[in-house]
Structures are given as structure tokens and as C-alpha cells.
Amino acid sequence: QYVIKVPKKVRKAALRMALTDKLQNEKLIVIDSFSFPEIKTKAFVEAMRRFDVRTALIVADQMDENLDKSSRNVPWVKVMRREGLNVYDILKYDNLFVEQPALKKIEEVLA
Template sequence: MKVEVKTLAAKAAGDVELDDAIFGIADVRADLLQRVVRWQLARRQQGTHKAKERGEVNITKKKYGRQKGGGGARHGARSAPIFVGGGKAHGPRVRSHAHDLPKKVRALALKHALSSKAGSKTLFVIEDAAMKEAKTKAVREALAKLGLTNALIIDGDAVDANFSLATRNVPNVDVLPAQGLNVYDVLKHDQLVLTKAAVEKIHARLGAGEAA
């Protein structure tokens, strides 16, 4: 498919050919997108939640109450979970929430995410994402001309330093290099903006070479 290319000044700069195998999938599978989003969120979850169990609470180990004649059950220590100040029974422990997901599934889900943006006409291609000065006002004006309000901007190997600094204070706008392209961020934003360099990197990453 052909997509019009524009500059940051919203002027025409030709067009670019997008691979239909990456951007032209008609039947977008929501189950693949859900699996990858869940995988990403699980990987970044800290897993530092912790509750003290019976062997970790700081409490006396002295026998609580008499063996007989107390009118209740026999208890050997106050650290039992049924007592105030006792340990938590089967409480949360420090662990990793990450789980495995095949690379082919992740790559296929990324293709479906890109195709969903292209199919909904929320995919834009710009010539480059570079500025002479790191001015937030100038970036706001450029994004307004392009009609971008909630956008993920993907550049090539590296993001222009001035452009990155200028967009830092713009709400709902994130900038990533092509290597950082992921399903979660694509779906999180209403619009996806690719530079011509990013398109080349995506074709190289998800093209016939990786599929083979």
C-alpha cells in the first residue's frame, strides 16, 4: 500500500510503499494483541510485594496459655496467623511475574498492531523527526498542523536529541527509536507516526527475513 509522506510543517513530501504483509492484515486478531500486552505488563511488574509469614514475625516464641484448663484450644505461640500480630498464612512473596512467549507470536502480534493502525487510518508517515532547536512550542505547532493529539512517534536507529527534548513536555506524545517499537505502546496511543527511516527498519525487522 502507498501512504503519503509529510514533513513536520505538514507539507507533502512524496509517498512511501508499505508492505501489505506487515501493514495490510485485514483480519486483526485481538487474542494475539492481548497475549503480547499481558506478556509486556507481566515483565515490567516489580513483584516486590511481601508479607511476613509465621517464621518471620518478631514475636515471642513462648507458649501462649496453659496446656489444660484454659477453656479453649492449645496454642504453642503467638505467631500463629489467627492472632493479632501473627504471621500471614500463604502471603505474597517476592517473585518475578514474567512468563515466556514465542518470538514468532510477538512478531506476528506487532504486525497485527501496525495493521490495525493502518486500517483505521491512524497511521502517518513523516519525512523525519528532527529539529534545529529543542523548542516545545515549535513541536506543539508542528503536531497541531499534522492533527496529532495522542501519538506515538517512531524514528530510525536513534531519536533526534532536540526533538526528544522538545516533546518531553507535550502530553500524550511519546518518541521511541525503531528498536523500541512494541505492541503495548502502539495500542496505547490513538495515532502512530513513523519516519521514513523507521519504515525501513520495520521492513527489515518484520520482513521476509525474520518470517523465514
């Protein structure tokens, strides 16, 4: 076996460093709520284009069905819940959008 388990402290430190990097490079955008009234991919893409992003990771506190379905066919966007947040996805996507409630819970976990 060539599997090495990374300790929790190291994983948390890596997550902190990745989030700090996004913040310092002004690629971390905090949003009150990322919800859509209807399921429309076109409306979602237009909303994302207003931020002038190439690739984006959206971290939500609770998964919104309209947001999930609207973003499903957009290859340069990934939507995930805060529990699934990982260093790989933070570094893979240029911009990081985080909902305010999710950010507070992420801060609690990393504190």
C-alpha cells in the first residue's frame, strides 16, 4: 500500500493557506446569498459574467436546488457545500465565491 493519511492539522493548515492566498489576490468574493428564483442556465451565466470570471468555485451553506441545476451545465463553474470544501478545488478555480453563512462556519472549523 502506498496510501499515506494526511493529519487533520496539516489539512486545516493547507485549507487556511489556500483561502488566505485567494483573499490576498482578491479572488475571494463573499456574497450574502447565491439563490436564483428559477432554474435558468442562461441567467446564471449572465450573473457570473458580471463578475468577469473565467472559472469559479461557489461554496454554499445549504444547497439551493435552483442554483445547482442552473450551474450544472456550465463547465467552468463548480458549486459545492461548505463541508466539501478542499484545497484542490480552491486552487483549481480562479475565483472563489462564498456565501456569508458558509464563511462563518468555515471560520469556526478552521479556528
